Amino acid sequence: MITTRDIPVLAALGRYFLMNRRMIQQECYPTDVDGRLSRRRLSALVRDGYISKQRMLVVNPRDETPAPVYHLAKQGCQFLAEHFEDDRYLAKPTSIAQPMHLYHYLAVANTHILLDKAIAQSEVKLMTWCNEQEFLNPENPDPKQRIRLYAELKTAPKKIICAPDSGFLLEVDGHRGVFYLEQDRDRDNYSHNRVAALKSPGYTELHRQQRHRKQFPATTLNRFTVVMVAPNEKRRDALRRAFHKKTGADFWRFASLTELTPQTFLHERVWYRTDSAEPQPLVKTTAPSTISSELTLNREETDNALALSKP
Incomplete structure (x- = not known):
C-alpha cells in the first residue's frame, strides 16, 4: 500500500x-x-x-x-x-538495458541531482532533462514517433553516431540553450585519447546537421555545449588536451566532480575549455537589457551567457 x-x-x-x-x-x-x-x-x-x-x-x-x-x-x-x-x-x-553500466547510471543521476540543487539557488531555469534511456517526446501518442538522444547520423563511408549520457535545456534571460552531458568514469580501457576519438565525430556531425534542434525544438540557439564531468582534476585536464586536437573542440566544457557542488555548478569558475587554462562559469546571468529579443540570438554575449560554443 x-x-x-x-x-x-x-x-x-x-x-x-x-x-x-x-x-x-x-x-x-x-x-x-x-x-x-x-x-x-x-x-x-x-x-x-x-x-x-x-x-x-x-x-x-x-x-x-x-x-x-x-x-x-x-x-x-x-x-x-x-x-x-x-x-x-x-x-x-x-x-x-545494460546492467553492466549501473555505476555509470548512478553517476549520471548524481550529476542530475547536483544540477537540480544548483538550479534551486539560481535564476536559471531547467526546462528539460532527458536521460539516454528516456524519450525526448514521451507525450507523442504514436510510439513509433518517439525519439531518444541516441542518433545515427551517417552510415557511409563510415558510420557516425552520437550517444549522449543525457541532454538538458537551460533558460537564461529568455534564451534557451541545449547542453549534453558526458559522464566520464576514467575506465582502464578508455584512455583520454580514445574517449576523444570516439565522442568528437558524433557531436561534430550533430552540430553540422543541427540535430539538436530536432531533439530540443524549444531551443533558441543554433549551437550547443557538451559538458564533460570527470572524476578528478588530472583526468579532466587529460581529456581537455585530447579533445583540443579534435574537430569541434569548441563545443566542449570540462569539470572535475571534486569541484562541483550546488554552489559552483552553474556560476563559479570550474568549467574549462580546451584552449584556455582559465576556468569559466557554465552560465553567466545577463541583464535583460543586454539580451532582450530573438534579434540578438547570434550576438556573442548571448552565446557566452549560456557558455555555448562558437563555430
Missing part, C-alpha cells in the same frame, strides 16, 4: 531513473539518520511491485560500498501518471 512517505521516492525515481538506498535516503528521507525507514519503505515498494531492485552489486560513486539499486516498475509509472495527472510517466523506462 502506498503511503504519503512513498510518493517522493517514486517521484525521485521517475526523475533520476536509477538510485541506490543512500541517494534515496538523502533526497527523500533526510531525517532518517540510520536508514531504517528508507530500507523498510524500499522493501515494501519492491514487494508491492511499484519499484524494481537490481540485485547486481555496483560500486557507489562516493563511498565505494557495494549496494543494490532501484528503478521504477510499470505499476510505479502508472501510479505516478494517475497521481500527478501526467501520462508522460507511462513512457518512463522500467528496465535496465
